[in-house]
Each structure stands twice: as C-alpha cells, then as structure tokens.
Amino acid sequence: MNKTFPLAVGASVLLYVSALADADISKLPPSASQKGVTFDKDIKPIFEKSCFKCHGPETEKPKGKFRADTLAAVLKGGENSPDVVAGDVKKSTLLHQVGMIVDEDEWMPPKDNKAKIAPLTKEQIALVRAWIEQGAK
Numbered sequence: 428m429n430k431t432f433p434l435a436v437g438a439s440v441l442l443y444v445s446a447l448a449d450a451d452i453s454k455l456p457p458s459a460s461q462k463g464v465t466f467d468k469d470i471k472p473i474f475e476k477s478c479f480k481c482h483g484p485e486t487e488k489p490k491g492k493f494r495a496d497t498l499a500a501v502l503k504g505g506e507n508s509p510d511v512v513a514g515d516v517k518k519s520t521l522l523h524q525v526g527m528i529v530d531e532d533e534w535m536p537p538k539d540n541k542a543k544i545a546p547l548t549k550e551q552i553a554l555v556r557a558w559i560e561q562g563a564k
C-alpha cells in the first residue's frame with residue numbers, strides 16, 4: 428500500500444470532523460415549544476420519511492454506518508459518533524447536518540440526492556432541536 432494513503436485518510440477525517448465542529452449554532456431555528464418530545468413519538472416518523480432510505484432497518488449497509496430507526500442506534504451513532512449528545516446542541520452534529528449549518532456536502536439528507544428526498548422543514552429541525560435539548564429520550 429502507498430504510504431500517503433493512511434495520511435490522506437487521516438487528513439480527510441480531520442477535515443470532516445473540523446468542518447462539523449465549526450458549526451454556528453446561532454443559525455439553527457429556535458427550539459420547538461412542544462413539551463415531552465420523544466424519539467418514538469415525534470422524531471422517528473420524520474426520520475422514517477427522510478432518512479430510512481439510507482439509514483433504515485432494511486438498509487444492508489447503512490450510510491456512514493449510521494442507523495436512524497431506533498433511539499439506541501441514533502445515540503450510538505455512526506462512523507463519526509457521537510452524532511447526538513443528549514442536552515448538547517453544540518455537540519450534536521446530526522442536528523447541524525439536518526439543519527444545514529455545515530458545509531453543503533455534509534447536509535442530511537444529502538443535497539440533490541438521487542432518491543429526491545427533500546431537506547427537513549424548519550419546523551422539523553426545530554423539533555429535532557427540542558428533542559435533543561430535552562435530553563434525547
């Protein structure tokens with residue numbers, strides 16, 4: 428194997444991590460006012476529609492090794508876990524990705540994806556934010 432290969436991989440992981448770490452959370456929509464937000468009741472239906480195609484229970488190789496279909500899987504995270512940190516909007520990179528406050532190529536769902544899955548609405552992003560702030564239960 429070429430010696431520069433591990434270096435290139437290391438550098439791209441660092442770039443990925445720093446791109447996500449730079450997110451300006453003041454650009455996110457404010458938290459939804461709804462109380463008692465839970466994954467099963469409020470978040471899973473959103474993910475089912477917008478994420479399962481690539482991160483669902485039937486996906487043989489979930490993208491980024493991330494599964495979005497159970498609370499446990501979401502809290503466990505994927506390749507670059509954690510993706511959700513209960514109570515911590517700054518560290519919850521999933522929110523930065525669905526909220527589109529990171530580089531375009533990190534948005535979730537991916538911009539212009541072939542499956543034509545639309546970005547989350549402002550209301551949905553606000554609900555994901557409320558869910559994380561309320562402890563990601």
Ligand code: HEC
Pocket residue numbers: 474477478479480481482490491492493495504505506507508509510520521524525535536537540541542544547
């Ligand atoms: C059309 C396919 C597709 C859809 C739909 C999609 N994703 Fe992704 N997702 C990807 C791919 C591809 C990656 C891996 C990106 C990479 O490695 O750079 C990824 C990576 C991620 C990661 C990073 C996991 C990690 O730890 O590395 C998270 C979090 C994520 N997606 C969340 C979501 C959420 C939440 C939704 C729905 C709102 C969603 N994705 C919808 C394709 C998709």
